[in-house]
Amino acid sequence: MAQSHLKIEDLIVDESFQRWLDNKASASEEKHWIAWLQDDRDNSMLYRQAKELWQTAQFRSVPAPNIEKELAKLRKRLHADPASRATVLKFPSLKLFWNYKQKTSKRGIRYAAIAATIALIIVTWNIFHSGNQLTEIAQTNYGEHKSISLADGSTIRLNANTVLKGSTSPAHYQFVLKGEACFQVVPASNRRFTVKTVDGKIHVVGTKFVVHSRGDGTKAVVEEGVVQVEVFESSDDLIELKNGNIINFHKGQINGAPRKTNVLVHTSWASDNLVFDETSFEEIVQRIEETFAVEIVVKDESLLQEKVSGSIENSDLRIIIEALAKALQVKYTQTGNTIVLESKLEK
């Protein structure tokens, strides 16, 4: 290994020599290098230069955090119940109140407050259309939200348990959605913006909308602006959907004409508060099951027809369930992924 006419570059890349410089050489390696050193007077010169260069290339260490504390954090995480871990929404929440069955007379005010945005909600549960070659853009797990910024300044917010595929060529932004997302689209006359679900397609020009598409049909809600809905089997007719309106369509069939809705009920999942406005408890239960990986068992089925209005802190599953149970005046228990709501308490 050791030639008397070694150059410093050859020497310093030798891993055995490196171990020797680092005092990590084996006994036989050490013996070898000491013999090499004594072999030639030039070698001791080479050795000094190589050692100096090696020391030049040392890096400073960074003070590490408290390792035991970090280990405790890891252990806590590994032993956490997978269900409870899944319920943490990854965005900050605000303190809110809950009004049960309070008739809202503030609807007009609410519309005024949201006039600056459009939300279109689409929900699908079915498998994506076959033959689509679009790449996956983002995916969320239960209890997780994600925001995506597009190059033109448009934003997309994904609700939990959602997959978004698509492609963004300058002339046409096209997306395929399974789950639920809120789109805020910057107007641009020279580019098309479409969102496809298993049930149909939505064409957008500068608007904010929510799409909810989870297998039981697609729901589109426009918070501000106008979108055009194209259902597959009647693609000649584009149905115009204006702000404050909702439309449901399923597998190429429209379920009724666009109708007015409280947009906040459909868009509030993307904010700090969940908003309900004469929303049936059945719908709320379905929504919670879609968002968090849980099954909700309601013992008293008449509860499902109760209408709920008000808002609730959109933070974690426990807070939402507790508020609902309190509003409906029932007790609940949670075992793993199953939440059981008992029958109403006697007065």
Add this chain to the structure above:
Amino acid sequence: MNSAQKHIDCTNDNLMWRKLKAGDEHALAALFRQFYGAMFDYGIKLTQREELVKDAIQEVFAYIWQNRKSLSQANSVIAYLLVSLRRNLLTTLEKQKRMDKASKEMHQEYPNTAFPIEDLMIMNEENAAKKEKLKTALPQIPARLYEALYLKTYSGLSYNEIAEVMKITPGVARNYISEAFQRLRQIVDV
């Protein structure tokens, strides 16, 4: 120099790795304690963002534990851990860069500003003129050469391990080290 973090006893690592695969949580803790410093330091060199690095290390160990049954027997535990950390950090940075255009500049530290030259011990140089010279000359060394050099002299990895971490061949790893030393030598006139 922090010699405690440099000494890596391979036989013991591999034993711990086998125990971990068999479901021994003490082995997980032992590996965590043993490699945390080396991982944290490397992560900081890549991103300079402490919270991001701490989270990434948690992710790496949580992944290892949750997937312990399907883990292969690692040739080198340190290389496995560093490559996992590197992948995790770069993926996170890439995601943030895509999602958060506004703070794009902040997230472009890899490879442009990774491995800050100030972290080289040589920057302790007291001669002001020499230090100035170093400050201008050192940044001309490409980040990948720095990274390889760091993994060699600080983390104490072999060429095979550097190759695994940096996704290159051992021959290229050796060339990187050779090139890095040649450039350093020109700069410091050894």
